[in-house]
Amino acid sequence: MPARTGEQFVEALNASRRDIRIHGERLTRDVGRHPAFRNLVRAYAALYDLQHDPDHRDLLTYPSPTSGEPVGMSFLQPRSAEDLTRRSRMMKLWADCSFGFLGRTGDYLNSALMAMAAAADWFGQVEPAYAENVRRYYEHVREHDLLLTHTLINPQSNRSRSPAGQRDPYQAAAIVGETDAGIVIRGARMLATIGPIADEILVLPSTVLQARPEDEPYSYAFAVPCDTPGLRFLCRESLDYGRSHFDHPLGSRFDEMDAVAIFDDVLVPYERCFMIRHPELLTRGRLYAETGALVHMAHQVVLRDLAKTEFVLGLVSLITDAIQIEGFQHVQEKIAEVINVREILAAAVRAAEADADVDEWGLFTPAWMPLNMARNWFPRTYPRLKEIVWQLAASGLFGLPTEADARGESGPDVDRFLQCATLDGIDRVRLFRLAWDASASAFAGRQGVYEFFFFGDPVRMAQAEVAGYDRRPAMERVRDFLYSDAPVAAPPGRTAVVPGGARP
Secondary structure, three states, X not given: OOOOOHHHHHHHHHHOOOOEEEXXXXXXXXXXXXXXXXXXXXXXXXXXXXXXXXXXXXXXXXXXXXXXXXXXXXXXXXXXXXXXXXXXXXXXXXXXXXXXXXXXXXXXXXXXXXXHHHOHHHHXXXXXXXXXXXXXXXXXXXXXXXXXXXXXEOOOOOOOOOHHHOOOOOOEOEEEEEOOOEEEEEXXXXXXXXXXXXXXXXXXXXXXXXXXXHHHHHOEEEEEEOOOOOEEEEEOOOOOOOOOOOXXXXXXXXXXXXXXXXXXXXXXXXXXXXXEOOHHHHHHHHHHHHOOHHHHHHHHHHHHHHHHHHHHHHHHHXXXXXXXXXXXXXXXXXXXHHHHHHHHHHHHHHHHHHOOXXXXXXXXXOOHHHHHHHHHHHHHHXXXXXXXXXXXXXXXXXXXXXXXXXXXXXXXHHHHHOOOOOOOHHHHHHHHHHHXXXXXXXXXXXXXXXXXXXXXXXXXXXXXXHHHOOOHHHHHHHHHHHOOXXXXXXXXXXXXXXXXXXXX
16 A cells, blocks of 8 residues: 555544543544544544645655555655655655644654664664564555554653562563463553554653663563554543634644553564563663664654744744734844744754764764754743743733634624734634643643653753763863963864973
8 A cells, every 4th residue: 555545544543443441431443533533633634645735745755665656755764865855854844734733743653663674683683583573564564654653651650669669560561471472461551642543553662671680571662553452542631622723723633642551461473573571772762772763753853843833933923913012122032032942943953964974774864963952952942932922922812702702692792802903803812712722721731741751851861962972072172271371272173282291
């Protein structure tokens, strides 16, 4: 099957038998028709349809190396700067379609999987079959244009103890046994965003996994379909309230459901296993870093962050124009903050792509440090973007009637009393309801937490950034200057003359 259409995606989802628990209900079929999922499914279907739009298909697809049929561009393994640019343009286009509010579009995990497949020998260092499994699975997902979710953290419990040391050693999903056909998994994993609507789930090692013997049952990497017997998804409440796009323009389109994935003695066939046990290899995120998956995932994420920031810039500019406040200096200062965020992210992407090089697995890979900087910086910056929206909208965020009142009997009141400098009452309410949904609603709150923890605990991410950054050249230049009588500091690459010929 070549790149899917939206209709094919929806039909496959509705026909599958799965186990979804939401709002006290057990859902097993027709997931795409359920009120909690139908609008999100429509959004994802629209992205699939773009692959067949004559204006976009050459940007979004490329010929499969095995079938010659068009497949999604996010599966392309970049071998040149041109390939990397094609991937970048594709990912930015998809991000622009949701203004970056969809965080689990297919290109995110497709990027990880294509890198893992290129680095299949990393998995094969333990068992050659694992390398073949990764390659075969990548081709399977690419040729069927499957939508993946993933899960890689254990449930919160007693953080002072290992998974094996909890009251229930199978609270965190663990290998409970093996059969001739595969491994058996029992327990739960967090946090399978879009799990209820995805085709398959990648279950990857926790980034805080330790290399202790007791952690061996919790050490694995595998993939199974989301309708696998024994697998169920326990969902949070929906933030799509079943209202119109007028009332909740973002939440009614882009509420990506988060869910706990529960494995009730799920059989995982050996051919779907990419690593079994070997915590010494899967510890502390080695899989993601050493296969190159992390850098390609970060490339997609920073492009999405850029799209989200451009949305905020457009939104605050519409607000300031609508109520004519841009002449105030403090307003201009806030808009400048948003512009600066946009330009820093764009510069990070440009630098990462300009300094890209071939990695050890033969992929033309973006430079890591610009992306690493951006993924550390944006989670702490995004709350400020939301704050700027509600600071500029101010009291206009309150007293916003719903569409039923704006278009009903109270319509004349809305038009008269809620009009502004450049918009009539209904259009002003429409704009400010978007501002509310972007900055202050439950949907906005979930987005803020989601962005903050997207790549994990920001403190641990900062620790990793410090540990991986080579500060020695900067230290050497400052140390040289400290003991030098030269009129200027020595240029980089040279050693200054030190009085007495000595240096600590």
